Amino acid sequence: MPVDKTLLSGSTSLLILKLLSEKDMYGYEMIETLEKRSENVFELKAGTLYPLLHNLVSQGFLSCYEEDAGGKVRKYYHITVEGLRRLKDKEKEWKEYANAMIHVLGGVIYEGI
Amino acid sequence: MPVDKTLLSGSTSLLILKLLSEKDMYGYEMIETLEKRSENVFELKAGTLYPLLHNLVSQGFLSCYEEDAGGKVRKYYHITVEGLRRLKDKEKEWKEYANAMIHVLGGVIYEGI
C-alpha cells in the first residue's frame, strides 16, 4: 500500500542516510530494504534514488566505491562523518515535523519520537 | 523553528481539511491557527495557501462564502461531505507514512496514530 509520493518529499535523503548508518549498501539494495522495512509503504523508484545518491556524494555526505559481484559491478555507498551529522539533524527535524502534525491532527503528542 | 518545507509536501491539504473540519475559517485565520497549534513549526505562506484553497474548492472538497468584518471582506471556507471523506483518507495515509518512517528510523511503531 504505497502512500502519496509527495509525502516522501524531503524524507527520502533521511531514509537513505539512516540505512547507510547501519552498513554500506548499493542502490538496488536500498530500494529493496526500504520496501521490506516499511512493509511496502515506501516504493522508492530508481529514477529518484540514483540522482539523489550522486547528489549526496557531491555534498560530501556519502562516499562511493565499486565492488565486483559475480560479473556485475556494484556501487557501494558509505556514510561520511558529515553524513552522520546530517542524519542526526534530519532525524531531529522529522521528529519535530511529525510531532507538529500529530498536534494539529488532535492526537496525543508522541514524546518517544 | 520551522522545518524543511519539503517535509510539508502533501500534508498541507490534510492540515487545512483538518482545521476546517472543526469550524469554518478564512485564509489568514488558517495560517495563524496552524502556526500557533504547531508551535511555529508550520509557517504556511499565503502564496501556498490561497491557490491551494481555490484548488480544494474546484475539487469539491470545500465551499466558500464571503462575510463582512469591519469593512474588510473575508472569505470563509466550509468543508463539504466529500471534503470530510477526503480528510479521513488523507489522515489514514499520513498515519501509514509516519508509522513506516518510525519503523525505518528504528523506533517503536506508535500504534496510536
Add this chain to the structure above:
DNA sequence: TTGACATATATCGAATATCGATATATACTT
C-alpha cells in the same frame, strides 16, 4: 495626520522533488 504595521486576498515565476519512461548490460531461470 502621517507613516508604519497588521490584516486579508491574490498571482506569477523560480526552485525543488519525485516519477515514468527509457536505455544499457549481465545473470538466472524455464
Add this chain to the structure above:
DNA sequence: AAGTATATATCGATATTCGATATATGTCAA
C-alpha cells in the same frame, strides 16, 4: 531462446512550495 531479476543511469513531465510582488483597509503611535 526468451523472459525476468539484478543494477545503474538520464531525461522530461508533473506537483508543491516559496519569494516577490500587488492591492486595499484598519489600527496605533509619533
